[in-house]
Amino acid sequence: MNAATSSAPLTESAKTESVPEGKPVLAILTIDDDIQLFRGNRHNFADLIETGRELGYLAYVVTVRNLKLGRSRVLGYTYRREREVWVKGYFPKPHVVYNRIPQREDERLPRVRKKLMLISKYPGVKLFNRRFFNKWSLFQWLNKSKATRPYIPETKRLTEPQVLTSMLKRHSLLYLKPIRGKAGVGIMTVKTQPEKHLPYRLQIQNEKRSRTYRCSTLQKLWERIKAQTDALGEPYIAQQGIALASVNDRPFDLRALVQKNETGNWELTGIGARVAGNASITTHVPRGGEIDEPEKLLVSVFGRERAQQVLAQARNAALILARQIERSSKHRLGEMSMDLGVDTTGHVWFFEANSKPMKFDEPHIRRKSLERIFQYSQYLYGRLRQTKEGTVR
Ligand SMILES: Nc1ncnc2c1ncn2[C@@H]1O[C@H](COP(=O)(O)OP(=O)(O)O)[C@@H](O)[C@H]1O
Numbered sequence: 001m002n003a004a005t006s007s008a009p010l011t012e013s014a015k016t017e018s019v020p021e022g023k024p025v026l027a028i029l030t031i032d033d034d035i036q037l038f039r040g041n042r043h044n045f046a047d048l049i050e051t052g053r054e055l056g057y058l059a060y061v062v063t064v065r066n067l068k069l070g071r072s073r074v075l076g077y078t079y080r081r082e083r084e085v086w087v088k089g090y091f092p093k094p095h096v097v098y099n100r101i102p103q104r105e106d107e108r109l110p111r112v113r114k115k116l117m118l119i120s121k122y123p124g125v126k127l128f129n130r131r132f133f134n135k136w137s138l139f140q141w142l143n144k145s146k147a148t149r150p151y152i153p154e155t156k157r158l159t160e161p162q163v164l165t166s167m168l169k170r171h172s173l174l175y176l177k178p179i180r181g182k183a184g185v186g187i188m189t190v191k192t193q194p195e196k197h198l199p200y201r202l203q204i205q206n207e208k209r210s211r212t213y214r215c216s217t218l219q220k221l222w223e224r225i226k227a228q229t230d231a232l233g234e235p236y237i238a239q240q241g242i243a244l245a246s247v248n249d250r251p252f253d254l255r256a257l258v259q260k261n262e263t264g265n266w267e268l269t270g271i272g273a274r275v276a277g278n279a280s281i282t283t284h285v286p287r288g289g290e291i292d293e294p295e296k297l298l299v300s301v302f303g304r305e306r307a308q309q310v311l312a313q314a315r316n317a318a319l320i321l322a323r324q325i326e327r328s329s330k331h332r333l334g335e336m337s338m339d340l341g342v343d344t345t346g347h348v349w350f351f352e353a354n355s356k357p358m359k360f361d362e363p364h365i366r367r368k369s370l371e372r373i374f375q376y377s378q379y380l381y382g383r384l385r386q387t388k389e390g391t392v393r
């Protein structure tokens with residue numbers, strides 16, 4: 001572990017960095033931590049600060065506790081690559097606040113919600129990515145628009161056994177997912193195999209591995225599922241299972257990164273692919289999933305020409321979906337990642353979007369994603385200055 005990830009020693013105070021002319025100051029907002037000072041992906045924060053420096057922007061990390069907008073200076077942290085240390089210091093008030101609070105539980109705390117509300121209303125400051133999404137809201141938002149409806153699998157809240165019964169009449173594979181889940185935790189699949197003695201096959205993915213149960217009746221199936229959802233204490237959705245395209249019997253899906261650019265419009269930063277690990281019901285890298293190239297995978301399944309069409313459909317869908325999500329979320333968004341599936345016929349499906357994207361390991365996507373944060377911040381800064389001039393006049 002190097003100092004970018006550890007609770008690095010604070011060896012000295014940051015010297016006051018100068019504020020570049022005509023450029024916004026960016027604060028990366030996270031939550032304070034008693035031991036390591038602040039939470040979140042330190043590598044990511046360090047990369048962002050460094051990219052800012054290269055492009056002539058001042059960026060620093062600030063905690064919910066320390067971001068006091070009424071003051072002229074803000075206590076924050078910056079990273080010094082030469083010595084691999086995080087350094088504490090005072091920084092100028094930010095123009096743009098990029099919310100990277102890493103966990104839902106933290107974002108739900110009353111003091112955090114209050115602070116986010118204050119920032120969003122504060123004149124002279126623009127906040128983006130105000131909150132996490134949940135899978136049920138996403139579905140409802142995307143179901144409202146004709147343009148996005150074709151991309152979403154049929155989805156219901158899993159509130160009673162009848163939901164399961166009716167969904168299983170229409171789909172022989174279902175995905176059951178916690179609405180606030182991540183990294184595959186708590187995901188289950190149900191498969192019906194009517195010809196079998198035990199016709200319901202339930203697969204449950206836990207923190208470490210996945211287990212399979214076979215049930216003779218819907219009643220027994222429901223009881224097993226209920227025990228699992230109760231144990232997690234999270235509401236669930238039941239979703240039409242998509243037969244994902246696969247290569248060598250390993251299904252894959254696409255991960256798109258969509259960000260706003262220097263004109264404030266959504267643009268696709270990049271698209272990657274994740275191939276499922278053996279015997280995993282999801283494609284997450286920590287579960288044996290692997291990164292691969294979307295184009296290569298699609299060509300091997302569909303041939304060159306059809307692969308190009310599918311990829312174009314995925315790129316186009318990602319933008320349409322992002323616009324609809326932002327419109328419905330009623331908050332300013334600057335970026336999101338998306339999990340998209342491609343079925344065996346080449347149709348593109350939306351699984352989820354995340355307003356706190358994990359870093360993409362593909363170098364070309366990574367670099368661009370960091371730059372875009374500053375390009376979009378520059379756009380927001382332009383808007384701030386316009387309103388200011390507007391009020392002076
Ligand atoms: N309806 C579905 N049909 C087929 N595969 C799915 C479906 N929903 C999810 N998956 C698979 O499971 C993975 C994880 O699902 P996702 O909704 O992204 O939950 P998480 O928040 O845990 O990442 C997806 O990337 C995809 O590979």
Ligand SMILES: [Mg+2]
Nearest residue numbers: 183184339352
């Ligand atoms: Mg996911």
